[in-house]
Amino acid sequence: MADHGGPRSHARAFEPTRALGRAVLVAGALVFVAVIIGRYDLVAIAAPFAIGTAISLVRRPRRVPTLEVSTAEPFLVEGNDVDVTVSVGNPNPSGFDLVVVRAVVPRWVRLRHTDRPYAVSVAGGTIAGVGLEGRILRWGRHPLGPVTAHAIASDGLLISRGAQTPPLPLKAYPATEHFDAAEAMPRAAGHVGGHRSRRTGEGGELAGVRRFGPGDRLRRIDWRVSLRTREIHVVSTLSDRDAEVVVLLDALHEAGRSGGIDGATSVLDITVRAAAGIAEHYLHRGDRVALLQYGGAVRHLRAASGRRHYMTTLEWLLDVAPGEQDDEPPPSSFGPHMVQGNALVMVLTPLLDVRSAAMLASLARAGRFVVAVDTLADSALRVRAAGKWGDVAARMWRLEREAIMGQLREHGVPVVAWGGAGSLDEVLHGVARVAVGRTVTT
Known part of the structure; x- marks a missing residue:
């Protein structure tokens, strides 16, 4: 047989x-x-x-060519160059006259020679390489392939059946929207990190000078003040503690058309890049960052810190996708119970749906420190409505959106437009002052 x-x-x-x-x-x-x-x-x-x-x-060959697709870079950032190598092997003693290689190119990958076929000659028992050079234009997962090769042999008299490889998964991490904030966190939770706590303890931030009490260390005695007042005084410092930041991505809807790293930005582009920038900023300062997705399937990345968690965050962001028109997380799967009481919740939302406003209001009513970051691009605000009543409809839409923002501010949720570095400083300072007031009251 x-x-x-x-x-x-x-x-x-x-x-x-x-x-x-x-x-x-x-x-x-x-x-x-x-x-x-x-x-x-x-x-x-x-x-x-x-x-x-x-x-x-x-002297015809007996076996079809072998294929292997690889890339030198384990991961890329949108806008970077990509270099993929297709290794074409000839397992036969006689050579192939020609091997035609063609790959299915995803939408956001631009190859230098587009998606045209590549031709290479492969001698018997050797391997030839075909370089696919290009650029990745947008964040996400982009499977390159499948790659198919047909060998022509026996002076053009025979052609092989197609040898095919599965798609090569290319990962393009979002280009980080630079974010910087010099604010104090509302509350700190742990015992490490770069933020100043609201409580005294071991740390490097001076809180003041006070009278000596039980449990104070002798090395904390301020001799100058003690000699002047004839009473022992010690130096009090604020403990350095880490904070938990929850970045909540509103993915109920997508607005605008993405043009990649060099083109127009959609709401989802702004949301994902801003989330990457915020996470990088707080993780670099030693804080713990958690991520939540609202819209479609509820996704949750637990809070952690460090470089490894930053890479995990970028990996998690690759799968952010807008939900369907009627998709809404069930109440049992999403709510304030998913956010710790002392966490700072930064909600990246275009405020295009009343469900998003209701979600923000529920977090605020539960006592969470919530900041709504408006991710709706300016281009999306310029609504083009055809017909006689187009301008009226556009104005009504804007008024309705402004009314939603006003209602959120009445619930104590500040709304600020995303503008990159330093755009959230003022509103975060306000959140920190509110936190201090709550602490004093309690």
Whole structure:
């Protein structure tokens, strides 16, 4: 059975081309005419066609080419160059005349030679490389492929069936929207980190000088003040504690059309890039960052800190996608119970849906420190409505959106437009002052 299966597989590996059909037709026609009319000199003319075809078929390859697709970079950032290598191997002792390689190119990958096929000759028992050079234009997961190769052999008389590889997963992390904030956190939770706590303790930030009390360390005594007042005083410091920041992404809707890293930005582009920038800022300062997605399936990345968590955050952001029109997280799967009481919740939202406003209000009513970051791009605000009543409809839409913002501010939720570095300083200072007032009251 194995002997019979081998030839059948070889027959399926390569198929005749039109060139083989023409060679057989010419040789057969000349021999037929020579027999019919008695012109045996035509046999001498047909002999080279027949002999050449036979010699080419005798040294025909038996196996299709092998393919392997790889990239030197484990991960990329949108806007970076991508270099993919397609290794084409020839497992046969005889060489291939030509190997045609073609790849299915995803939308956000631009190859230097577009999606046209590549041709390379591969000698017997060797491997040839085909370089696919290009650029990734947008964040996300972009499967390059499948890659297909067809080998042409026996002087163009045979063509192999397509050898194919599965798509190569390319990951493009979002380009970080630089974010910087010099604010104090509303409340700190842990015992490490770069933020100043509201409570005294071991740290480097001076809180003041006070009288000596039980439990104070002798090395904290301020001798200058003690000698002047004739009472022992100690230096009080604020403890350095880490804070928990929750970045909540509103993915109920997408607005605008993305043009990649060099083009127009959609709401989802702004949301994902801003989230990456905010997470990088707070993780660099030693804080703990958690991520939540509202819209479609509820996704939650638990709070952690460090470089590894930053890479995990970028990986998590790759799968952010807008929900369907009627998708709404069930109340049992999303709510204030998913956010710690002392966390700063930064909600990246375009405020296009009343459900988003209700979600923000519920977090505020539960006592969470909430900041609404408006991610609706200016281009999306310029609504183009055709018809006689287009301008009226656009104005009504803007008024309705402003009314939602006003209601959120009445619930104590500040709304600020995302503008990159320093754009949230003022509102975060306000949140910190509110936190101090709550602490004093309690």
